[in-house]
Amino acid sequence: MPLTFAPVDAEAWPLYVVEPEEVEVWCAQQTDDIRRWVEASGFSGALGSALMIPGPGGTPQAALAGYGTARQRARDRFPLAAAAPLLAPGTYRIASGVPDDALAMECLGWLLAGYGFSRYREATPRVPALVPPHRINARRIEIMAEAEALTRDLVNTPAADMGPEALEVAARNLAETFGMKAEVITGDALLTRNFPMIHAVGRAAAQAPRLIDLRWGNSGPLVTLVGKGVCFDTGGLNLKPASSMGLMKKDMGGAANVLGLAHMIMALKLAVRLRVLIPAVENAVSGNSFRPQDILTSRKGLTVEINNTDAEGRLVLADALAYADEEKPDLLISMATLTGAARVALGPDLAPFYTDDESFAIELEQAGRRQADPVWRLPFWEPYEALIEPGIADLDNAPSGGMAGSITAALFLRRFVEQALSYAHFDIYSWQPRPAPGRAKGGLGQGPRAILDALAPALDL
Incomplete structure (x- = not known):
């Protein structure tokens, strides 16, 4: 079902x-x-309540939607979306009650309430149509909904149907839609083109590892998006227990999110040159799996001691980031479902990000609040640099001790970025563990709307 007004x-x-x-x-x-009808119906204005108002002859003439208290609304990104599925089928127009500064996001939440993952069975929620208020940019909201649906569909698809080959197809489909140039480096060609860590992580899988490289636009600042595309993560030889492996189809959430962000940038025709890099691999177990204690030499030339094969996402990102950095982008962004430590610190709802660009950090946090896409800055904490230096190699992919895991992963990635004018890394979860208004249980975009909103002031667009 198209998410449109x-x-x-x-x-x-x-x-x-x-x-x-x-x-x-x-x-x-x-x-x-x-x-008398409202009083008899017991309508209280509670969040997630709705009431049809009958007209002459019993047919509806209007409807009420409960908006709850300000305290209740603070718990949901899209409070109005809680009432939308309760209304009778038909078409509605918001007549009053939604503040102007919340109107666009409430309309987005209404559209997203209609999302369902229907690849394997019909799962489209029954949400009535909404006429867009004249005070919002309706097409922009529809584009955001389209991008979110793309991200959710990719994350929700299990690895049997969303391996590296299928992720490449999804990227090529986006490229075809918007006229992007696409290049894909696959299998042993990764070695000859100097992407050794992408190859090492993905070589044990049935589907060959690959680096997907998409480009769009001929003028404006260069914005490069790098998304972790680990289509399934067994943990490698440091095999995950079953309880930790159950959601690993979503380990390509970084790739799904950058593709959703790219969709928005191109559909809105932002005045940028866009590049998207996705290292697409499966971290599998085989006779040629990379091993604990192996030392890999990265594209950048830095050597990396492997102390846990389950810390593979930073390895594939490192080669892709080094490649992106060689072009000296104006803005370089990496997105990855990278660490459980980020979830322990901030939970599933809030996406941490790292950057040394103070003005961009401020723009991101403000944009996250405006766009119902919350992000929270964590520090590139310099004293922890020693934790990622094992002594036998330049870097350690999994420092012992178990502390500050998200920060040390971010510091690891920063070692591969030197020439970009600005760099930001997002350690996302990309999953909604329980259904909420406008957010079905399952795959979720985290960060792209905030980034989109922050791009214009950050790049003087």
Whole structure:
């Protein structure tokens, strides 16, 4: 089902969005019949409540949606989306009750409430149509919904149908849609082209490892997005237990998120040169798996001691980041489902990011609040640099001790970026563990809307 608005001239029932303390005031302004109907129905304005208002002959003439208290709304990114599935089928137009500064995101939440992952069975929620308010940029909101649906679909698809080959197909489909140039380096060609760590991580899998390289645009600042595309992570020879392997189809969430972000950048025709790099691999177990204690030489020339084959995401990202950095981009962004430590620190709802660019950090945090896409800055903490230096090699891919795991991973990646004008790394979860308004259980975009919003001020677009 396309996540789109109804035509602006469509016939629609007015939808009054009402907080609990406003129900009595709203009723006092209505006819006696409507007032008695609302009172008899027990409508309280609670978050996630809805009520159809009958007109002459019993057919609906309007609807109410509960908006809850400010404290209740703070717990949901898209409060209005809680009421949308409860309304009768039809088309609605928001008549009142949503503040102007929340209107765009509430409309996005309404569209996203209609998302369902239907590749294997019909799962489209029953959400009525919405006429976009004239005060929002409706097409921009639809593009955001399209990008989010793309990201969710990719993450939700199991590895049997979303291995490195299928991820390449998805990237090529996006490239074809927007006229991107695509190059893919596959298998042993990774060695001849000097991507040794991507090759080492992916060589044991049935599908060959690859580096997907997409380009779009001919003018403007160069924005390069690097997304971790580990299509399934067994942990390698440091095999994960079953409890940790269950969600590893989502370990390509970084790739899914940068593809969603790229979709938005191109659909909105931002004045940038865009590059997307995705190292696509499966971390599998075979006779030629890379091993603990191996020392790999990266594209950049830095040597890396492997102290845990389950810390493979930073290895494939490192080669891709070094490649991206050689071009001296104006903005380089990496996104990855990289560490469990980030989830311990911030939980599944909040995506940490790292950057040395103070102005970009401020823009990102403000944009995250505006776009209902929260991000939180963590530090590139210099005193921890020693933790990623094992002595026998330049770098350690999995420092012992178990502390500050997200920070040490980010410091590891920063070692491969020297020439980019600005660099930011996002350690995302890309998964909604429980259903919430506008956010079905399953794959989730984390960070792309905040990044999109922050690009214009960061790059003077």
